[in-house]
Amino acid sequence: MRVHLGWLRKLVGIDVSLDMLMDRLTMTGTEVEEVIAPAGASSGILIAQAEDVLPHPAKPNLSVVTVNYRSGKATVVTGARNVEVGGLFPYAPPGARIFDGAELSVRPFGGVDSHGMLLSCQELGLDGLDSSGGLLRLPSDAPVGEDFLNWAELDQPVLDLSITPNRGDLCSMLGVAREVSALTGADLLPVEMPDINWSDDDWTNRFQLKVSDDGCWKYLLGFGEVKFVGESPFFDRLKLVLAGMRPLNNVVDPTNLAMLLFGHPLHAFDAGRLPSNSVEVRGAVSGETIRTLDGRDRELQDKDILICSNRIPIAIAGVMGGEETEVKHDTKMILLESAVFDPARVSVTSRRLGITSQAAFRYSRSVDWGASEAAALYALGKMSQGGAVVVGRGFLKHQEDFRIDRRISLRLSSLKRVLLMDSLEQACDILEALGFKGEELSPSHAVFSVPSWRSDVEGEEDLIEEVGRVRGYHLVEPRIPGNLRGRGVIPRDFELSNSLRRLAISRGYVEVVTYSFTSPEELGALGVPHEGSPCIVNPISREHLMMRPLIVVGLIRGLKGNLSSGWRKPIRMFETGNVFSSQGEDHHIAGLVFVGKDTRSVHGERVREDFFTVKSDVAAMLELCGVEASWIRGREPFGHAGQTAHIIVGGVKVGFLCRLKPSIERELGVDEGAFVFELNMDGILNGQLPKFGGSSRFPSVSRDMAIMVASDVPAVQVENAIRQLMDPQLAVAVELFDVYMGRGWPEGAKSLAFSVVYRHPERTLRDDEVDQVHFTLRQKLQDRGYTLR
Known part of the structure; x- marks a missing residue:
């Protein structure tokens, strides 16, 4: 997340150096990845007013402008079409530098000398700040002659913060301000809420709200009558650009500003383009489609949450709005959505559809359910500036009493054990600075109420972590562990598991680690049924949608990756790990042997792997575990019909060995032969190791x-x-x-x-x-x- 220090200073009275601020943030878990100079190498840029605009005497596509910058006047030649008498613009006189470091001078243009230049967004590194495409127009109250970079606070750096997935509260300027206040002791400053141009019209009788999906925890709808759609005020647009967002108009921009300030995403619907006067939040029907704001048609699944009107989808909840209800220049009415959705479901939908919107980023980390109404009022107030929108009083609400009351006890004994702290009072001061409210205080323990924006805090250990990181882990003195209570005993199954690994390595196998995740497509290509495989609630990608039922799936994927990178030699690799099913999880060992593509050898024909050489490896593993196994002909969905064996111990199948079926070998490009085996270690680790007696004196x-x-x-x-x-x-x-x-x-x-x-x-x-x-x-x-x- 990008944090402009100029905006942050309006929320918290920072009185420490930039280096100390970055160090405190980084050392407490919020890494400062980059410090960005928003103005680049710009310097010496002034605010100037155009006093006279004349056509160039020799070049009709240019204009000659006389600019006043208070301490003097200058003649500037420009090709911009939006220059006008009385307009205020950034002016770079001779000797000034623009964003890329280029130094301005006096240059002739068709017989007219240009003393520096008037600047556009591109020359300032502020693309998108002005929609006209010409010179950057400044507000009428900009002070002529003042340093532009100082006036616009472009001399203040932008900090690019790396936000961990559990800290959704830091996806907002207010959240960062609270963190900085706790870390530096600086005072939080009140948020300036804009005045709202209210209407007396009772709009709530004209619209209906229905929520039928339990993934929507809170939903508010506000209303506004739009008088005109135009450009947002200069400093509002500047805040968005510095945060890495593109300004659009005076209706959409306030929703984004509220999101940046409160961390609570909002969405404005064109109420006049709704299919009906009803708004419903419901679960999607598998196969349903919607065209989103980016102009792409999206196919939905039944776990997605939709915002609908007359059963027609108008937005994907928490992810992106629909194209049909987008706010445009002719919009006359808006409905403003402020909601709280299930983070896990929003995250799944966002990842599956490949939509990495600012809203989905925040919803996936959870939002401050207590800020829903404040964020909506802030956005509506911004919209009503200059009379652009007249706001209807009240909200349509679902679960208006929604709240999560969490009270957590912190014991002094726990502080001593973990952080070696003797002061519960100091811990209380730190937690209260972070927004936790102490409700029951005693010499031995305290009870704290968790603020609405800290959904990641669930137990006493979380409170201790908050105290430790803010206080500083360097203050925890190192200590030598005390005496052990007794000898540690290595469990037999753990010891045998390590012995199996050593045996595999001694027989020429290389141990690998593959993802424990797979996808229905990958399992389907091998013929492995996946109906009972547990699915991931928050997968990192479509290829990692469910837990693996077999380890060999990952080994075959690894073989494919090695071959695609040009490997031609034999491969012997194995892996130990868990596999998953609807009944639970088991510990397996699996291996893959590829005979290799290059058989040349200076020593003549080498011994080639076959079914029986791999069988000897598996038999050695079974013998190591002390089990007597039977080998019977079997069938595996990916196994060669004539070279597949099931391994039976005590009448129960504990594994298999097979050559990959020809169709899979051809697809992988391993017609030379590839063999795989897999053993359920829970089924072979309970064998009895052999007991040896004396040799017989009599012949057989x-x-x-x-x-x-x-x-x-x-x-x-x-x-x-x-x-x-x-x-x-x-x-x-x-x-x-x-x-x-x-x-x-x-x-x-x-x-x-x-x-x-x-x-x-x-x-x-x-x-x-x-x-x-x-x-x-x-x-x-x-x-x-x-x-x-």
Whole structure:
């Protein structure tokens, strides 16, 4: 926010240097990003009056002007069309400098010497201050001969303040004045409210107000009969330009001035262009459209708030007005809106539509609900200056008793613990200087009433923060922490999580961090359903509208970004973090492996990644956690149909491993192959780590068997059947060592060859014993319906 020091001095009696003021603001959380000289390098510019205007004798497009600047007269040649006898203008005599630093001198123009020049807005760096496009016209009471920069207070700097999202109160000149008063001890000065030209007409019977959306917390409508629409007074326009805004006319400019002063946005509707005499605040219907003041058609959603007349949208609440009811030169009646809307909903609408208006900026940070009527009266008073608008008495109101009463207790013990302060009285002085009212004071605690403009203060810790930052954190003496109460114990899940990270890094993966946010479009491109994904109330952009249901979404986005920047080498990356659903959140670990585009190597053909090399990485993670997992064929919306596996622990799916489906690989440009995996760490961190015993003194004996099954039967299913049927006293292991399909084998069938290991814990087995046990196992498998070769 831009704060002109000249305007600020009219609100607070600043008696400190500029450097000290900037230091206090910055060190208390309101960073001064830039100090702007509004006049640039201008100097020596005077206020002069045109006494005579004659056409140039040789150049018909120029005029020769005799100017009086009190201490002398000069002849000036100008091409401006708005120069007139008696007019007052900024005059740069020889030796003066204009905004860009150029020094003026005596210059001939077609035989006539011009002694300096009369200045326009552009030469002063004040674009938009004068709508005529010619010389900058000054008010008739401007003192001739005075220094223009001093008279217009352009010698006072403009501070560009960085306002944090929680300090909506600092989006106003009054808010900054309160802050400066508390930081420097300077006295606040009363706000000069303009006189209002009242009408006796009871206008409230001619209009109706209805509010049907709970996102509108307060709504006021004022009325004015417009006598003429023209240019605002000079100093009003100058305030807007110095604040970075463009003056428009004497009806719209006062609403912006009130917004800058009170931080409360206002909007003026052309009442004669309303579809009816009713004004309604309601929620938008999805797909509804409105053409806003910037001339663009906007499509709305059902979370947006609309201002309507006869059900026809005339403004997007808190964001921007509609083009149809814009105040124009022929406007005869206005309705002035002063409202309080739900900050979260205004912020969502503003970001989604890409409208960064001054009103949306302030509504998103919350406005002072107690200033609604004062801001409206200030704007109406400004409008009525010079008889431009006759103001109707009273307001149409919704929730006129709207208020938020917050009382917060501050304990001396809390001050001692956090700030090492022994004086509750000093804390009370600081808080009262910020606008908090002490209501119950005692030696041990105090109760404060929170002012309407401080919506960010909700609890005792906020009061302590206010005291600490204004008092100065440098006054809090450093101290050594006391003795720990006992040994800290690292939880097993935290320790295992770190072990998994170290394992992944040791196997060549690089840890990355991606956004926890995603969008419906990004999930839709991967085929991932997003109906249950939690949405962000105040998203930073359309691409970050909801919380991620899977980490691999961000990893695939990272792969795409690397490839688009020209990366061609293999990629192995992983991430740990939370994923979100309607049931809550889980902690996951996910990885992505890309085989790379450039396979050249001075050492010959290198080993290429495939499904099984990545599977070995995942298997190592599962083994580290002490879980026994089953791998079964599965399906994922983004997974290759023939290279997707689900990981099962205790009958529950805890993760997956897959190659990206061909259509996604083609879209990413990774036809060489990309693999992703993801594990729910909450489902694998409770495994039992293996316990090792002594080695057996007796040898083992192996027997093989081949089983014919249908080609779609998973090998793990057969292996589990063998484990269930084999003798638990003698059989100690079973392992698949061959799979055969094809020539010489029935179509739709396959052969699975297993090796069963036998060992007796106390003696050496005889061959006939092993043969008998193995024969029994084969019989049991045949009884189950398996065909053995």
